[in-house]
Amino acid sequence: MSKFAKPPSRSASKLPARKRAARPSVVPRAAKGRTATSPKTYHHGDLRRVLIAAALELAEEGGADAVSVREAARRAGVSPGAPFRHFPSRNDLMSAVAEEAQRRFRVSIAAAIAGTSADDPLARFRAFGMAYMRWAMTNPAHFEVISSGKYFSHDQSEALREDNDELIAMTEQLLMDALAQGQLRSSDLRVIKIAGRALVYGFARMKIDGHFPRWGVADAEADQMAEAIITLFVDGIARPV
Amino acid sequence: MSKFAKPPSRSASKLPARKRAARPSVVPRAAKGRTATSPKTYHHGDLRRVLIAAALELAEEGGADAVSVREAARRAGVSPGAPFRHFPSRNDLMSAVAEEAQRRFRVSIAAAIAGTSADDPLARFRAFGMAYMRWAMTNPAHFEVISSGKYFSHDQSEALREDNDELIAMTEQLLMDALAQGQLRSSDLRVIKIAGRALVYGFARMKIDGHFPRWGVADAEADQMAEAIITLFVDGIARPV
DNA sequence: CGTGAATGTAATCACTGATTACACAATTGA
DNA sequence: TCAATTGTGTAATCAGTGATTACATTCACG
Numbered sequence: 169m170s171k172f173a174k175p176p177s178r179s180a181s182k183l184p185a186r187k188r189a190a191r192p193s194v195v196p197r198a199a200k201g202r203t204a205t206s207p208k209t210y211h212h213g214d215l216r217r218v219l220i221a222a223a224l225e226l227a228e229e230g231g232a233d234a235v236s237v238r239e240a241a242r243r244a245g246v247s248p249g250a251p252f253r254h255f256p257s258r259n260d261l262m263s264a265v266a267e268e269a270q271r272r273f274r275v276s277i278a279a280a281i282a283g284t285s286a287d288d289p290l291a292r293f294r295a296f297g298m299a300y301m302r303w304a305m306t307n308p309a310h311f312e313v314i315s316s317g318k319y320f321s322h323d324q325s326e327a328l329r330e331d332n333d334e335l336i337a338m339t340e341q342l343l344m345d346a347l348a349q350g351q352l353r354s355s356d357l358r359v360i361k362i363a364g365r366a367l368v369y370g371f372a373r374m375k376i377d378g379h380f381p382r383w384g385v386a387d388a389e390a391d392q393m394a395e396a397i398i399t400l401f402v403d404g405i406a407r408p409v
Numbered sequence: 410m411s412k413f414a415k416p417p418s419r420s421a422s423k424l425p426a427r428k429r430a431a432r433p434s435v436v437p438r439a440a441k442g443r444t445a446t447s448p449k450t451y452h453h454g455d456l457r458r459v460l461i462a463a464a465l466e467l468a469e470e471g472g473a474d475a476v477s478v479r480e481a482a483r484r485a486g487v488s489p490g491a492p493f494r495h496f497p498s499r500n501d502l503m504s505a506v507a508e509e510a511q512r513r514f515r516v517s518i519a520a521a522i523a524g525t526s527a528d529d530p531l532a533r534f535r536a537f538g539m540a541y542m543r544w545a546m547t548n549p550a551h552f553e554v555i556s557s558g559k560y561f562s563h564d565q566s567e568a569l570r571e572d573n574d575e576l577i578a579m580t581e582q583l584l585m586d587a588l589a590q591g592q593l594r595s596s597d598l599r600v601i602k603i604a605g606r607a608l609v610y611g612f613a614r615m616k617i618d619g620h621f622p623r624w625g626v627a628d629a630e631a632d633q634m635a636e637a638i639i640t641l642f643v644d645g646i647a648r649p650v
Numbered sequence: 651c652g653t654g655a656a657t658g659t660a661a662t663c664a665c666t667g668a669t670t671a672c673a674c675a676a677t678t679g680a
Numbered sequence: 681t682c683a684a685t686t687g688t689g690t691a692a693t694c695a696g697t698g699a700t701t702a703c704a705t706t707c708a709c710g
Contacts, residue, residue, distance in 0.1 A: 215688080231559065233474075238666065247690050249669080254688090258667060317619040318472065332623055354641065362615075362624060363608065363638035369620075370611020371603075377558040379610075382573055383603060397604035400595065404645020456657080479697060488659050490700080495657090499698060 216254040216264075218244045223265045227309035232316065237261060262319035263328070269310035270331045276303045277335065289345035290352075294402050296342065297368045301394040304372035312376055315369070339364070353407045360405055367401055457495040457505075459485045464506045468550035473557060478502060503560035504569070510551035511572045517544045518576065530586035531593075535643050537583065538609045542635040545613035553617055556610070580605070594648045601646055608642055 222240040237258050238248045255261040280299030284292045304311040313319060322329055343357045354360065374380060375390060385393055463481040478499050479489045496502040521540030525533045545552040554560060563570055584598045595601065615621060616631060626634055 213688095233559065236666065237668090248667090249691075250689050252668075252689095256668090315618060315620070318474065322619075322623065329623075336624065356637070356641075358625075359634070359637040359641055362612070362626060362634060363641050365620075365624060366611035366615055366638060367604065367608050368611070369615060370607035370609070373614055374603075374607055374610060377556060378563075379556070379558065379606075382563065382570075383577065383606060384599075385603060393600070393603060396597070396600040397607060400597075400600055400604050401642075401645065404642065408649065477697065478699090489698090490660075491658050493658095493699075497699090 215244060215246060215250060219251050219254060219261065220264050220268055223261055224268065224310070227265065227313055231309055232262075232312045232319065235262065235265070259320050260324075262313060263321075263324055266313050266320055267325055267327050269307070269314050270328055272307075272310070273303055273314065274331045274335060277338075281338070289342050289349060290402060290406060293339075293342045293346060293364070294398055296339065297364065297398045297401075298394060300368045301372050301398075302391065304368075305375050305390060305394075308376045311372060315373075336361075351406060353405055364401065367397065371397060456485060456487060456491060460492055460495060460502065461505050461509055464502055465509065465551065468506065468554055472550055473503070473553045473560065476503065476506070500561050501565075503554060504562075504565055507554050507561055508566055508568050508572075510548070510555050511569055513548075513551070514544055514555065515572045515576060518579075522579070530583050530590060531643060531647060534580075534583045534587060534605070535639055537580065538605060538639045538642075539635060541609045542613050542639075543632065545609075546616050546631060546635075549617045552613060556614075577602075592647055594646055605642065608638065612638060 219240050222243040223235050225243070226235045226239060235258075237251050237255070240261070241248050241251050244250075251261065255264065277296065277299045280295055280302075281292055284295045286292070320328075322332070339361055340357065343352070343360055346352050347355060347357060352360070371394060374383065374385075380387065380390065460481050463484040464476050466484070467476045467480060476499075478492050478496070481502070482489050482492050485491075492502065496505065518537065518540045521536050521543075522533055525536045527533070561569075563573070580602055581598065584593070584601055587593050588596060588598060593601070612635060615624065615626075621628065621631065
């Protein structure tokens with residue numbers, strides 16, 4: 169990928185790299201308390217978490233494909249083989265990154281929904297869709313890792329599947345409530361569900377995949393365009409008054 | 410990428426590899442006619458096209474990320490450095506692949522639209538959407554190359570941008586006609602355009618990105634689901650009778 | 651026929667993910 | 681207290697990849 173496009177650099181590595189010259193002797197061992205934030209020992213102490221954080225950072229900087237195990241190790245100040253202890257493969261690291269991202273995603277969505285009235289399911293559905301698109305546009309790299317589906321298998325992670333299933337169940341519940349309150353024109357909730365998902369997912373990906381310029385959508389108006397298409401869709405499925 | 414996940418193979422290369430042992434001497438030079446299908450000379454004669462074809466093939470086999478310049482060269486029976494003459498970088502190769510794929514895409518769409526009556530713009534709009542989703546689902550790898558937007562820049566290729574602009578213009582024209590005939594509920598064509606695009610693009614990507622299982626859509630019913638969501642959408646934007 | 655432009659080869663380089671043997675540290679149990 | 685076990689990081693290595701250069705060959709055109 170893009171990692172190969174920058175040969176004349178990197179050799180004089182960025183971060184301090186934590187000199188590793190006089191090694192064979194004993195290690196500083198200064199802070200012995202391992203409160204999850206004490207480096208400088210032979211054993212890192214919190215490598216797993218730091219690697220995930222570094223990977224997230226890399227994804228933010230150059231997209232999901234720019235995440236490399238070695239660079240993550242480098243940023244953690246650790247040898248290239250060290251991550252192997254925690255993640256047998258790059259995909260396992262990406263999977264962990266996805267778990268973290270998905271967790272944040274779910275929290276964000278839940279918060280948005282909580283801020284709306286339970287009396288109006290369709291309004292909640294709208295808010296759901298908007299929160300979905302907003303988060304995706306605000307965290308493009310994370311969203312890409314979650315959704316692109318080529319960095320990991322959903323069967324691998326229990327947490328990942330659970331978080332996802334919860335979002336789907338939430339969608340279904342909102343639609344059932346809306347139908348029960350006579351807010352919907354059609355009763356084929358399954359189709360509405362898939363269509364709604366396709367709409368918000370498609371919009372989010374259009375942004376992430378860089379389609380907006382071609383389609384004449386300025387970044388500054390992305391949010392209001394999201395509002396507009398949600399309105400169009402919801403008005404389309406709502407029972408006319 | 411996934412290329413790294415298969416170390417114990419590939420060494421005993423697949424295809425015949427066209428033995429390259431006794432090289433320093435003169436080359437067969439049998440068929441001298443260069444009708445675009447005569448190999449066996451020092452100069453390949455049609456490398457560019459063959460490389461694109463090989464790349465398309467690789468994309469079909471293992472997704473867009475599985476495309477490697479070296480493997481394409483290998484399949485073309487040529488040294489790893491040869492493609493450089495035709496494509497300065499991997500992205501340039503991918504760009505050419507995208508051009509080819511986009512051309513096929515446009516042809517397919519145009520054919521589908523041509524098979525509908527010009528008297529009913531909204532029906533054409535529907536057919537457009539269906540053709541879009543069908544092609545994407547039938548040619549997932551090609552579609553990914555075209556749309557993922559990380560293999561090339563749209564500014565690079567004139568043909569690419571033209572083909573794309575034509576599809577967008579087609580969408581706009583159909584909507585204008587539909588509005589003129591009083592088929593639409595709303596007159597905000599821009600929003601309808603973006604929403605429609607997000608819908609079909611999102612559905613196509615859901616399929617390609619492997620979201621269907623999680624959302625309970627079986628592959629066998631993908632086509633009819635596509636019909637259903639298009640119907641839902643079009644009914645939603647159509648003026649009620 | 652011969653010369654220059656195209657085009658392929660060979661050989662490198664830096665980078666990546668993966669994997670092993672080894673070194674060191676932390677924990678545990680007697 | 682101290683040895684053994686278990687966990688965790690290091691060093692070294694391998695094959696694959698994109699990129700780039702110097703060199704070889706061929707083709708096309710004058």
